[in-house]
Amino acid sequence: MSSSTKTEAGPWLELRQISRQFGGLQALSEVSFQVEEGEIFGLIGPNGAGKTTLFNLLSGVTPASSGTIHWRGQAMQGLSPDRHNRLGIARTFQNLRLFTGLSVLDNVLVALHRQPQGSGLDALLNSSRFQRRQSELRQRAMQLLEELGLADQAHRQASGLAYGDRRRLEIARALATAPALLLLDEPAAGMNPREKEQLCELLAVLRQRHQLTLVVIEHHVPLLIQLCQRLAVLDFGRLIALGTPEQIQRDPRVIEAYLGGSR
Numbered sequence: 001m002s003s004s005t006k007t008e009a010g011p012w013l014e015l016r017q018i019s020r021q022f023g024g025l026q027a028l029s030e031v032s033f034q035v036e037e038g039e040i041f042g043l044i045g046p047n048g049a050g051k052t053t054l055f056n057l058l059s060g061v062t063p064a065s066s067g068t069i070h071w072r073g074q075a076m077q078g079l080s081p082d083r084h085n086r087l088g089i090a091r092t093f094q095n096l097r098l099f100t101g102l103s104v105l106d107n108v109l110v111a112l113h114r115q116p117q118g119s120g121l122d123a124l125l126n127s128s129r130f131q132r133r134q135s136e137l138r139q140r141a142m143q144l145l146e147e148l149g150l151a152d153q154a155h156r157q158a159s160g161l162a163y164g165d166r167r168r169l170e171i172a173r174a175l176a177t178a179p180a181l182l183l184l185d186e187p188a189a190g191m192n193p194r195e196k197e198q199l200c201e202l203l204a205v206l207r208q209r210h211q212l213t214l215v216v217i218e219h220h221v222p223l224l225i226q227l228c229q230r231l232a233v234l235d236f237g238r239l240i241a242l243g244t245p246e247q248i249q250r251d252p253r254v255i256e257a258y259l260g261g262s263r
């Protein structure tokens with residue numbers, strides 16, 4: 001699924017009137033926007049605004065209560081997270097989901113193994129085709145670790161990694177599924193200012209190299225302003241602003257709801 005060609009005319013990713021309730025709580029309220037192919041799109045908003053819920057909908061973890069999501073011409077309702085992944089949508093989690101007992105390399109290999117494989121018989125017989133495939137996967141995993149600056153830690157147990165490195169390992173795992181759309185939930189959380197700066201540069205490089213479209217949730221607004229072409233702002237589940245970083249920074253509703261508190 002590394003191809004990023006459009007399958008049909010129309011928006012690349014479109015959310016139309018998306019709502020999600022949890023009991024009496026309205027986590028998302030009629031949110032509509034589009035993301036263009038190749039864009040780096042930022043999602044900001046105060047705690048509890050509905051950002052992660054939106055990612056859960058976009059990755060098939062949670063169904064919408066109402067509204068539709070179309071991606072590359074396809075309606076995504078009712079599809080499992082696995083199916084979303086196979087269609088080219090990958091994500092990272094706000095609360096990391098690594099296999100902490102496995103090595104860094106094995107964490108990436110597990111993700112690579114979820115890609116379509118040869119026959120089970122090949123594996124059973126440990127055929128030369130199977131062995132060749134295993135060595136290709138290892139190479140691919142090492143290449144991803146190289147790109148994320150983790151190659152020298154490939155054989156460490158994931159639990160031993162520094163926090164920022166864990167976040168980058170999550171990105172490597174997501175990239176292993178060869179996505180066209182990558183959803184990053186607070187990828188810079190817990191990083192120091194220098195690591196944040198480096199992450200910003202890294203994401204721009206990865207987008208080019210893997211032909212990605214990125215949607216990034218981040219509380220550190222300056223990072224998104226530097227990184228993104230456009231931003232959406234959520235507040236209490238409502239989309240209160242959408243535009244370029246310049247437009248967002250000037251928007252009085254955004255200043256009041258979100259930026260105001262941090263100035």
Ligand SMILES: Nc1ncnc2c1ncn2[C@@H]1O[C@H](COP(=O)(O)OP(=O)(O)OP(=O)(O)O)[C@@H](O)[C@H]1O
Pocket residue numbers: 022025027045046047048049050051052053054094
């Ligand atoms: N599975 C769930 N069951 C019940 N309520 C939920 C569930 N998931 C999210 N919520 C609620 O929905 C609202 C939005 O939560 P969400 O996690 O999407 O916010 P967020 O914008 O990601 O916040 P944060 O910046 O703190 O990560 C919150 O009030 C949260 O408590």
Ligand SMILES: [Mg+2]
Pocket residue numbers: 051052053094
């Ligand atoms: Mg969240």
